Amino acid sequence: MDWSQILTNAARSLIGLETVIYALAAIGLNVQFGYAGLLNFGQAAFVAVGAYGIAVTVFVLGLPLWLGLVVGLAGAVLLAVLLGVPTLRLRADYLAIATIAAAEIVRLSVRSATLRDVTGGSSGLSRFSEDFYALNPFPSGTYGFGPWRFSERLTWILVVGWVLVALCCLVVWLLMRSPWGRVLKGIREDEDAVRSLGKNVYAYKMQALVIGGVIGALAGFVFALGRASVQPDLYGTELTFFIYTVLLLGGAARVLGPVVGAAIFWVVLSLTDNVLSQAVGAGYVPDFLLTSTQVGQVRFMLVGLALMLLMIFRPQGIFGDRRELALDAR
Amino acid sequence: MPADTAPEHAPVPTGSSPAPRPGAAGHEDAAHEDAGHEDAGSALGPRTLAARQALRDVPHVPGAPKPDPVVVADGVVRRFGGLTAVDVQHLEIQRGAITALIGPNGAGKTTLFNLLTGFDRPDEGSWTFEGRSLSRVPAHRVARRGMVRTFQLTKALSRLTVIENMRLGATGQVGERLGTAMLGRLWRGQEESNTRRADELLRRFKLDAKREDFAGSLSGGQRKLLEMARALMTEPRMVMLDEPMAGVNPALTQSLLGHVKDLREQGMSVLFVEHDMDMVRDISDWVVVMAQGSVVAEGPPDAVMADPAVIDAYLGGHHDAPLTEDDEQEQLEAAEAELEAEHDREVGR
Numbered sequence: 001m002d003w004s005q006i007l008t009n010a011a012r013s014l015i016g017l018e019t020v021i022y023a024l025a026a027i028g029l030n031v032q033f034g035y036a037g038l039l040n041f042g043q044a045a046f047v048a049v050g051a052y053g054i055a056v057t058v059f060v061l062g063l064p065l066w067l068g069l070v071v072g073l074a075g076a077v078l079l080a081v082l083l084g085v086p087t088l089r090l091r092a093d094y095l096a097i098a099t100i101a102a103a104e105i106v107r108l109s110v111r112s113a114t115l116r117d118v119t120g121g122s123s124g125l126s127r128f129s130e131d132f133y134a135l136n137p138f139p140s141g142t143y144g145f146g147p148w149r150f151s152e153r154l155t156w157i158l159v160v161g162w163v164l165v166a167l168c169c170l171v172v173w174l175l176m177r178s179p180w181g182r183v184l185k186g187i188r189e190d191e192d193a194v195r196s197l198g199k200n201v202y203a204y205k206m207q208a209l210v211i212g213g214v215i216g217a218l219a220g221f222v223f224a225l226g227r228a229s230v231q232p233d234l235y236g237t238e239l240t241f242f243i244y245t246v247l248l249l250g251g252a253a254r255v256l257g258p259v260v261g262a263a264i265f266w267v268v269l270s271l272t273d274n275v276l277s278q279a280v281g282a283g284y285v286p287d288f289l290l291t292s293t294q295v296g297q298v299r300f301m302l303v304g305l306a307l308m309l310l311m312i313f314r315p316q317g318i319f320g321d322r323r324e325l326a327l328d329a330r
Numbered sequence: 331m332p333a334d335t336a337p338e339h340a341p342v343p344t345g346s347s348p349a350p351r352p353g354a355a356g357h358e359d360a361a362h363e364d365a366g367h368e369d370a371g372s373a374l375g376p377r378t379l380a381a382r383q384a385l386r387d388v389p390h391v392p393g394a395p396k397p398d399p400v401v402v403a404d405g406v407v408r409r410f411g412g413l414t415a416v417d418v419q420h421l422e423i424q425r426g427a428i429t430a431l432i433g434p435n436g437a438g439k440t441t442l443f444n445l446l447t448g449f450d451r452p453d454e455g456s457w458t459f460e461g462r463s464l465s466r467v468p469a470h471r472v473a474r475r476g477m478v479r480t481f482q483l484t485k486a487l488s489r490l491t492v493i494e495n496m497r498l499g500a501t502g503q504v505g506e507r508l509g510t511a512m513l514g515r516l517w518r519g520q521e522e523s524n525t526r527r528a529d530e531l532l533r534r535f536k537l538d539a540k541r542e543d544f545a546g547s548l549s550g551g552q553r554k555l556l557e558m559a560r561a562l563m564t565e566p567r568m569v570m571l572d573e574p575m576a577g578v579n580p581a582l583t584q585s586l587l588g589h590v591k592d593l594r595e596q597g598m599s600v601l602f603v604e605h606d607m608d609m610v611r612d613i614s615d616w617v618v619v620m621a622q623g624s625v626v627a628e629g630p631p632d633a634v635m636a637d638p639a640v641i642d643a644y645l646g647g648h649h650d651a652p653l654t655e656d657d658e659q660e661q662l663e664a665a666e667a668e669l670e671a672e673h674d675r676e677v678g679r
Contacts, residue, residue: 174511174512175508179497179505180506182498183506189487190487193487194487195470196478196561197560197563197564198564201470207508
């Protein structure tokens, strides 16, 4: 087994493209679920709206990149408002049902044959990211050190991605230490109490849903530009559940929770994937137990197991405050 | 005391004229003379006397007009399916007084509370607060207009600290607007003054030692105190307390009672739901009795508690009269007839 290869891959996952995408999406979800208590099970739809916003605007309509960004952000705001208007006055579970359904509607719409000319159907779209890479200030070559050596294209998207992550964390930190964030945390616990103190609970929930959705769309931008393509099936419900996993791993309602969660999630996935496939390849694991094609599925089972153990032994996540959580039992 | 001496003690507001309303000014005074109130016990403050004086000539009938009503409700009806939970023809609540709302379980007291404060919508009816209609006004706007409520099941936000709970109560916060939330220097000054006010209230409610604790770690009674203190952060002119004594340790009862009386001395109007008759007798100036959704009696505590209609409402009629054999027979027959009728209905279905 080639341990240096395994460790190199794990180290690269620590700051890789997937980590950025999941961190951004989870930061958005953290605003909604972690701070405001909104059960948004459609975060994948917001990511998809961001990704397709760029792809359709730039590739299909032939408009400039910045307009694609505007379309993606506006789409996320619109989706949040559409979802929020009918559901935010109702009990929390209605939002969960509406968002999980809406996410599937978005995915099935963009992959439908009818819209093939606009969204590329099930094969998606590509060749829309050249404008973005034309802005790349890094001349061609390899950048970084140790295990973190990336091509100029990957370096560019990673730099942009991590800057976005840092900015979003800063915004969340500033918001959540303000009285605005205090109202949100109050709503998470008991919205009637907050309402009785003269706060417009509905407006706050809507604002949280929109902010979280917009950050989700940023994840979509990085997703689309980093892969230089969009494919509808990458935005399924499992994306939403992985984002929840990331958030719970790191600790909900903590500013850096989603970032740490995303890094751990992808490092663990990379480790299990590489260790298992190398072990199978080297014959350490007998064929009847596990074949190399099954490794992909098994690693997600291990992630599930890890998440269960985490919820049992450290329910507040890596960063959470146990004291805050323990009080819930009353 | 002769009626005409009353105005010398305190300005008894009459009619709807905007008489010197004891709002903001009274607030500060009371905070300073706080210790005095707590020890005073049963001694009546000037505003208490004024309130009792004002209510002296009000007839003891349901829907009686008050000299200076702060809340006026007309024809408020709320139905849940076939059940009429609330059907209040006319109700006036006197400004600056403590009014108790009593009645047996299921009388519709909490439902009426929810309706008045915008937490529920009536099927019919209208009501005003300080002369302005509150029909279809959402709960948070009701609170902003100065009518704040507490809940039967205490809603202390247990994962916020005590001081954060208090800060949340302040209204008109610049930092609560999304546009300005991120710019700390725009709201820090206001936050500091709110915190000072919060600390003052916490001292008054003897919660200052718990300032940094999570509200979830407080006892039931302390949570009630916190909820009341937090409600006062909104600077209300009317306070609605839903069973303020429920689940409170007897040691804290007196202190809670003192705080409720304080509200009146600071010029606030109080409406509260309560089952504890001793408390009702002790602190209320006026009692409104509800049964099966409507107001069945009104009056000062002693008069109301002697009212046969009230005793009927609570105990189902003639509870204390010794039963003669004839009566017993009569009741038995009535009960049997009722059972039969019920049986017929069931069968008929």
